[in-house]
Amino acid sequence: MENFSNKTVIITGGSEGVGAATARKFADAGAKLLLVARGRNNLEKIAAELRHQTQVLITAMDVTDERACAALFDQAESEFGAVHVLINNAGYHERGYVETVATEDLGRMIDVNLKAPILLCRLAIPRMRTVEGGAAIVNVASLAGRVPVRGAATYSASKFGLRAFTFALGEELRGTGIKLAVVSPGPIDTGFIMSNIDSVEDIVFSQPMSTSEEVADEILKLCLNDRRERSMPPVSGMLATLSYLFPALGRKLQPVLDRRGRRAKRRWREKMAMHAGDETAKR
DSSP: OOOOTTOEEEEETTTSHHHHHHHHHHHHTTOEEEEEESOHHHHHHHHHHHTTTSOEEEEEOOTTOHHHHHHHHHHHHHHHSOOOEEEEOOOOOOOSOGGGSOHHHHHHHHIIIIIHHHHHHHHHHHHHTTOTTOEEEEEEOOGGGTSOOTTOHHHHHHHHHHHHHHHHHHHHTTTTTEEEEEEEEOOBSSHHHHTTGGGSOGGGGGSOOBOHHHHHHHHHHHTTSSOSEEEESHHHHHHHHHHHHOHHHHHHHHHHHHHHHHHHHHHHHHHHHHHHHHHHHHO
Protein backbone atom coordinates (compact mmCIF):
# COMPACT_ATOMS: atom_id res chain seq x y z
CA MET A 1 0.00 0.00 0.00
CA GLU A 2 1.32 3.40 -0.98
CA ASN A 3 2.05 5.73 1.92
CA PHE A 4 0.15 9.01 2.02
CA SER A 5 0.73 9.57 5.72
CA ASN A 6 0.12 13.21 6.69
CA LYS A 7 -0.89 14.07 3.14
CA THR A 8 -4.12 16.00 2.56
CA VAL A 9 -6.43 14.74 -0.18
CA ILE A 10 -9.50 16.54 -1.53
CA ILE A 11 -12.01 14.29 -3.31
CA THR A 12 -15.03 15.71 -5.10
CA GLY A 13 -17.99 13.41 -5.48
CA GLY A 14 -16.57 11.73 -2.41
CA SER A 15 -19.75 10.40 -0.80
CA GLU A 16 -20.43 7.29 -2.91
CA GLY A 17 -19.27 5.17 -5.83
CA VAL A 18 -15.74 5.82 -7.06
CA GLY A 19 -15.33 8.81 -4.74
CA ALA A 20 -16.13 6.81 -1.60
CA ALA A 21 -13.94 3.90 -2.75
CA THR A 22 -11.08 6.34 -3.36
CA ALA A 23 -11.58 7.86 0.09
CA ARG A 24 -11.29 4.39 1.65
CA LYS A 25 -8.08 3.66 -0.27
CA PHE A 26 -6.47 6.94 0.76
CA ALA A 27 -7.58 6.42 4.37
CA ASP A 28 -5.91 2.99 4.32
CA ALA A 29 -2.75 4.73 3.08
CA GLY A 30 -2.81 7.24 5.95
CA ALA A 31 -4.07 10.37 4.18
CA LYS A 32 -6.16 13.11 5.75
CA LEU A 33 -9.37 13.62 3.80
CA LEU A 34 -11.61 16.48 2.75
CA LEU A 35 -14.64 14.96 1.05
CA VAL A 36 -16.99 17.00 -1.11
CA ALA A 37 -20.47 16.22 -2.44
CA ARG A 38 -23.85 17.90 -2.74
CA GLY A 39 -25.63 15.64 -0.24
CA ARG A 40 -24.63 15.79 3.42
CA ASN A 41 -26.19 12.49 4.53
CA ASN A 42 -23.93 10.23 2.47
CA LEU A 43 -20.91 12.37 3.31
CA GLU A 44 -21.61 11.90 7.01
CA LYS A 45 -21.89 8.13 6.53
CA ILE A 46 -18.53 7.75 4.80
CA ALA A 47 -16.89 10.14 7.29
CA ALA A 48 -18.21 8.13 10.23
CA GLU A 49 -16.85 4.97 8.61
CA LEU A 50 -13.35 6.36 8.14
CA ARG A 51 -12.77 8.55 11.19
CA HIS A 52 -11.39 5.64 13.19
CA GLN A 53 -8.54 5.53 10.63
CA THR A 54 -7.81 9.15 9.87
CA GLN A 55 -8.96 12.76 10.05
CA VAL A 56 -11.94 13.43 7.80
CA LEU A 57 -13.62 16.73 6.98
CA ILE A 58 -16.76 16.97 4.86
CA THR A 59 -18.23 19.82 2.86
CA ALA A 60 -21.67 19.69 1.28
CA MET A 61 -21.44 22.02 -1.71
CA ASP A 62 -21.94 22.39 -5.44
CA VAL A 63 -18.62 22.18 -7.28
CA THR A 64 -19.90 24.73 -9.80
CA ASP A 65 -20.01 27.38 -7.04
CA GLU A 66 -16.79 29.38 -7.41
CA ARG A 67 -16.90 30.90 -3.92
CA ALA A 68 -17.52 27.52 -2.32
CA CYS A 69 -14.55 26.06 -4.22
CA ALA A 70 -12.25 28.83 -2.98
CA ALA A 71 -13.52 28.32 0.58
CA LEU A 72 -12.80 24.61 0.24
CA PHE A 73 -9.07 25.18 -0.13
CA ASP A 74 -9.08 27.72 2.68
CA GLN A 75 -10.72 25.10 4.90
CA ALA A 76 -8.17 22.45 3.95
CA GLU A 77 -5.23 24.74 4.69
CA SER A 78 -6.77 25.98 7.92
CA GLU A 79 -7.43 22.47 9.25
CA PHE A 80 -4.63 20.42 7.69
CA GLY A 81 -1.99 22.94 6.66
CA ALA A 82 -1.63 22.03 2.98
CA VAL A 83 -3.25 20.29 0.02
CA HIS A 84 -1.19 17.52 -1.55
CA VAL A 85 -3.70 15.72 -3.78
CA LEU A 86 -6.84 16.80 -5.64
CA ILE A 87 -9.16 14.19 -7.15
CA ASN A 88 -11.73 15.72 -9.49
CA ASN A 89 -14.28 12.93 -9.47
CA ALA A 90 -17.67 14.68 -9.29
CA GLY A 91 -19.72 14.06 -12.42
CA TYR A 92 -23.14 14.65 -13.91
CA HIS A 93 -24.85 12.86 -16.79
CA GLU A 94 -28.30 13.45 -18.21
CA ARG A 95 -28.71 10.75 -20.85
CA GLY A 96 -30.52 11.19 -24.11
CA TYR A 97 -30.11 12.65 -27.58
CA VAL A 98 -29.16 16.33 -27.58
CA GLU A 99 -32.53 17.54 -28.89
CA THR A 100 -34.36 15.74 -26.06
CA VAL A 101 -32.21 16.94 -23.14
CA ALA A 102 -33.19 20.14 -21.35
CA THR A 103 -30.94 23.12 -21.99
CA GLU A 104 -30.12 23.48 -18.30
CA ASP A 105 -29.00 19.84 -18.16
CA LEU A 106 -26.75 20.28 -21.18
CA GLY A 107 -25.14 23.25 -19.46
CA ARG A 108 -24.82 21.47 -16.13
CA MET A 109 -22.91 18.57 -17.70
CA ILE A 110 -20.32 21.04 -18.99
CA ASP A 111 -20.26 22.95 -15.71
CA VAL A 112 -19.82 19.91 -13.44
CA ASN A 113 -17.67 17.69 -15.66
CA LEU A 114 -15.37 20.30 -17.21
CA LYS A 115 -15.70 23.83 -15.84
CA ALA A 116 -15.54 22.78 -12.17
CA PRO A 117 -12.35 20.69 -12.52
CA ILE A 118 -10.70 23.55 -14.41
CA LEU A 119 -11.61 25.97 -11.64
CA LEU A 120 -10.50 23.60 -8.88
CA CYS A 121 -7.17 23.01 -10.63
CA ARG A 122 -6.71 26.76 -10.97
CA LEU A 123 -7.26 27.19 -7.25
CA ALA A 124 -5.04 24.23 -6.34
CA ILE A 125 -1.96 25.10 -8.40
CA PRO A 126 -0.57 28.08 -6.42
CA ARG A 127 -1.06 26.16 -3.17
CA MET A 128 0.51 22.97 -4.51
CA ARG A 129 3.60 24.76 -5.85
CA THR A 130 4.83 25.22 -2.28
CA VAL A 131 4.20 21.65 -1.11
CA GLU A 132 7.31 19.70 -0.17
CA GLY A 133 7.73 16.39 -1.95
CA GLY A 134 5.40 17.24 -4.82
CA ALA A 135 1.66 17.13 -5.36
CA ALA A 136 -0.82 15.45 -7.68
CA ILE A 137 -4.08 16.16 -9.47
CA VAL A 138 -6.04 13.27 -10.97
CA ASN A 139 -9.09 13.98 -13.11
CA VAL A 140 -11.70 11.27 -13.57
CA ALA A 141 -12.76 11.24 -17.21
CA SER A 142 -14.32 8.37 -19.18
CA LEU A 143 -13.82 6.21 -22.24
CA ALA A 144 -16.67 8.36 -23.57
CA GLY A 145 -13.96 11.01 -23.68
CA ARG A 146 -11.87 8.79 -25.96
CA VAL A 147 -14.55 7.91 -28.49
CA PRO A 148 -17.97 9.61 -28.91
CA VAL A 149 -21.04 7.79 -27.60
CA ARG A 150 -24.47 8.47 -29.10
CA GLY A 151 -27.04 9.40 -26.49
CA ALA A 152 -24.21 11.00 -24.52
CA ALA A 153 -22.94 13.69 -26.89
CA THR A 154 -22.57 16.47 -24.32
CA TYR A 155 -21.20 14.11 -21.67
CA SER A 156 -18.65 12.83 -24.21
CA ALA A 157 -17.74 16.41 -25.08
CA SER A 158 -17.17 17.28 -21.43
CA LYS A 159 -14.92 14.25 -20.90
CA PHE A 160 -13.03 14.87 -24.16
CA GLY A 161 -12.42 18.37 -22.87
CA LEU A 162 -11.33 17.20 -19.41
CA ARG A 163 -8.83 14.79 -20.93
CA ALA A 164 -7.37 17.45 -23.23
CA PHE A 165 -7.23 19.96 -20.38
CA THR A 166 -5.34 17.48 -18.20
CA PHE A 167 -2.69 16.83 -20.85
CA ALA A 168 -2.26 20.53 -21.68
CA LEU A 169 -2.08 21.60 -18.04
CA GLY A 170 0.43 18.82 -17.39
CA GLU A 171 2.69 20.41 -20.00
CA GLU A 172 2.26 23.84 -18.41
CA LEU A 173 3.26 22.41 -15.03
CA ARG A 174 6.14 20.24 -16.22
CA GLY A 175 9.03 20.56 -13.77
CA THR A 176 6.95 22.11 -10.98
CA GLY A 177 6.50 18.91 -8.97
CA ILE A 178 2.75 18.86 -9.60
CA LYS A 179 1.70 15.63 -11.32
CA LEU A 180 -1.30 15.76 -13.69
CA ALA A 181 -3.07 12.59 -14.75
CA VAL A 182 -6.44 11.34 -15.95
CA VAL A 183 -8.20 8.01 -15.46
CA SER A 184 -10.64 7.04 -18.22
CA PRO A 185 -12.87 4.16 -17.13
CA GLY A 186 -15.46 2.39 -19.19
CA PRO A 187 -18.68 1.33 -17.44
CA ILE A 188 -18.45 1.11 -13.65
CA ASP A 189 -20.79 -0.91 -11.46
CA THR A 190 -22.22 2.05 -9.55
CA GLY A 191 -25.54 3.85 -9.33
CA PHE A 192 -24.21 6.34 -11.91
CA ILE A 193 -25.11 3.71 -14.53
CA MET A 194 -27.02 0.97 -12.80
CA SER A 195 -29.72 3.09 -11.12
CA ASN A 196 -31.15 4.02 -14.51
CA ILE A 197 -29.97 1.13 -16.63
CA ASP A 198 -32.67 1.39 -19.31
CA SER A 199 -31.57 4.91 -20.30
CA VAL A 200 -27.98 3.79 -20.93
CA GLU A 201 -27.07 2.99 -24.54
CA ASP A 202 -26.64 -0.75 -25.17
CA ILE A 203 -23.11 -0.27 -26.53
CA VAL A 204 -21.91 0.84 -23.09
CA PHE A 205 -22.58 -2.66 -21.72
CA SER A 206 -20.54 -4.27 -24.49
CA GLN A 207 -17.42 -3.50 -22.46
CA PRO A 208 -16.26 -5.21 -19.25
CA MET A 209 -17.60 -3.59 -16.10
CA SER A 210 -15.05 -2.19 -13.64
CA THR A 211 -15.64 -1.85 -9.91
CA SER A 212 -15.28 1.36 -7.93
CA GLU A 213 -12.41 -0.23 -6.03
CA GLU A 214 -10.50 -0.99 -9.24
CA VAL A 215 -10.83 2.60 -10.41
CA ALA A 216 -9.79 3.85 -6.96
CA ASP A 217 -6.66 1.69 -7.09
CA GLU A 218 -5.66 3.27 -10.38
CA ILE A 219 -6.28 6.77 -9.03
CA LEU A 220 -3.85 6.15 -6.17
CA LYS A 221 -1.25 4.72 -8.54
CA LEU A 222 -1.55 7.70 -10.88
CA CYS A 223 -0.69 10.03 -7.99
CA LEU A 224 2.72 8.39 -7.77
CA ASN A 225 3.73 6.87 -11.09
CA ASP A 226 4.86 8.49 -14.35
CA ARG A 227 1.74 7.72 -16.38
CA ARG A 228 -0.43 10.52 -17.72
CA GLU A 229 -3.49 8.35 -18.33
CA ARG A 230 -4.98 5.02 -17.40
CA SER A 231 -7.83 3.62 -19.51
CA MET A 232 -9.94 0.90 -17.91
CA PRO A 233 -10.05 -1.88 -18.73
CA PRO A 234 -7.03 -1.77 -21.07
CA VAL A 235 -8.73 -3.76 -23.84
CA SER A 236 -11.60 -1.24 -23.90
CA GLY A 237 -9.09 1.59 -24.06
CA MET A 238 -7.43 -0.02 -27.08
CA LEU A 239 -10.82 -0.46 -28.77
CA ALA A 240 -11.70 3.19 -28.06
CA THR A 241 -8.41 4.33 -29.58
CA LEU A 242 -8.93 2.23 -32.73
CA SER A 243 -12.49 3.52 -33.12
CA TYR A 244 -11.31 7.11 -32.72
CA LEU A 245 -8.40 6.79 -35.15
CA PHE A 246 -10.40 4.78 -37.69
CA PRO A 247 -14.03 5.99 -37.56
CA ALA A 248 -15.11 3.67 -40.40
CA LEU A 249 -13.93 0.70 -38.33
CA GLY A 250 -15.84 2.01 -35.34
CA ARG A 251 -19.05 2.28 -37.36
CA LYS A 252 -18.56 -1.23 -38.72
CA LEU A 253 -18.07 -2.64 -35.20
CA GLN A 254 -21.04 -0.74 -33.75
CA PRO A 255 -23.81 -3.27 -34.64
CA VAL A 256 -21.73 -6.10 -33.17
CA LEU A 257 -21.07 -4.15 -29.98
CA ASP A 258 -24.74 -3.12 -29.74
CA ARG A 259 -25.81 -6.78 -29.84
CA ARG A 260 -23.22 -7.76 -27.26
CA GLY A 261 -24.29 -4.85 -25.08
CA ARG A 262 -27.99 -5.79 -25.25
CA ARG A 263 -27.18 -9.31 -24.08
CA ALA A 264 -25.00 -8.01 -21.24
CA LYS A 265 -27.62 -5.47 -20.20
CA ARG A 266 -30.22 -8.25 -20.01
CA ARG A 267 -27.93 -10.28 -17.76
CA TRP A 268 -27.35 -7.25 -15.53
CA ARG A 269 -31.11 -6.63 -15.26
CA GLU A 270 -31.65 -10.26 -14.25
CA LYS A 271 -28.87 -10.06 -11.69
CA MET A 272 -30.31 -6.87 -10.23
CA ALA A 273 -33.80 -8.38 -10.08
CA MET A 274 -32.47 -11.45 -8.25
CA HIS A 275 -30.62 -9.23 -5.78
CA ALA A 276 -33.75 -7.15 -5.17
CA GLY A 277 -35.72 -10.34 -4.59
CA ASP A 278 -33.16 -11.59 -2.09
CA GLU A 279 -33.29 -8.30 -0.20
CA THR A 280 -37.09 -8.43 -0.08
CA ALA A 281 -37.00 -12.00 1.20
CA LYS A 282 -34.61 -10.99 4.01
CA ARG A 283 -37.12 -8.45 5.25
